[in-house]
Amino acid sequence: MANAGVISRRGFARLLGVGVATAGLRPLGAARAVSLRPRAPEGAVRLSSNENPYGPSPAALAAIREACSLAWRYPDEAADLLLADLAKHHGVPAECLLLGAGSSEILKLAASACLDGGKKLAMADPSFEALGNYARVRGAEVVKVPLDATFAHDLPALAAASAGLVYLCNPNNPTASLTPKAKVRAFLEAQPATTAVLVDEAYHHYVDSADYESVVPLVQAHPNLIVARTFSKIYGMAGLRLGYAIAQPAVIKKLAEQGAWDSVNVLALAAARASVNDAAYAAEGKKRNAALRAEVVGAVSALGFKVIPSQANFIMIDAKKPVVPIITALKDRGVLVGRLFPALPQHLRVTIGTPEQMHRFLEAFSSAMG
Ligand code: PLP
16 A cells, blocks of 8 residues: 555656646746746846835835734734725725735726626726736627827727726826826716726825826725735835725625735734835835935936836836847846836836946946946
């Protein structure tokens, strides 16, 4: 009789009746997370994913260390504590909030909850692609609407799509541009109850234009509005994976039904809580980003290239020629920048990193373009 304790992988495969057919499978350890992001070679400057190189605040790091002692527990109480703080922060009941493993999970839940029965998704082009991808996988038609001449969402065209779900990314990734607050308000007013609107505010904290407002306060008046927020950007927690939705309780329930139980973890929850309660860290990050962004835009302009006015932690440069070879040339010089966005094939998206990183980018850019 075989001793289960010493059974080999091959023996186990035979027991399952698959013989050596598994030989061609990748070893489990090589499995990769699904993402569009390039992998950063050793020593490369990573300005490709709009991450915040300063990372979590000191208070968040201290909270993570403390929360390690809770790693053995499911995240129930830690989630309740964060939800209570977020409810206070936004002035909404906790029933209007749903946590996710990054705002990506919120986008995925929206695709699952809002696109049944042949409903369409309408979204800008270019915009952050994730929701479009989730919708397509569900078999939903995705209607892409080009940004207008000011790089704002073309709201009349999005409305004309008669979609089950409209995605507004404000500020928009990859253009870092805004869709003006009055137009967003009017758009929300005009949507029928059958159209859900997801406003993605991932870059909310970086905005300083008076033409922008968060739509969180409008949730109370709009049963079809979902707002997505993330801890990945200004709070520097992209690797910890935490985001959330704000919507009316009935919508939150519909979204939650589509989710996995316990997709958030106690370390991220503790860090998020410390971050929400540390307004000074976000304010400092915003100021630092704006100052360095202005310097980089100045340097890029001096080289003869226009930049779309940015309200985020990245910029979109008009490279005046196809961008893919430029992306490769920068990579060869140790600098990773954003991917190709086919609707703007001559624009290069660059994250604002640290002063040293931006120095390396400017050197590489000037040499690659020269
Ligand atoms: N929304 C926008 C507009 C983004 O740019 C990103 C990431 O870059 C995300 C959502 C997803 O962020 P996360 O899942 O880390 O919260």
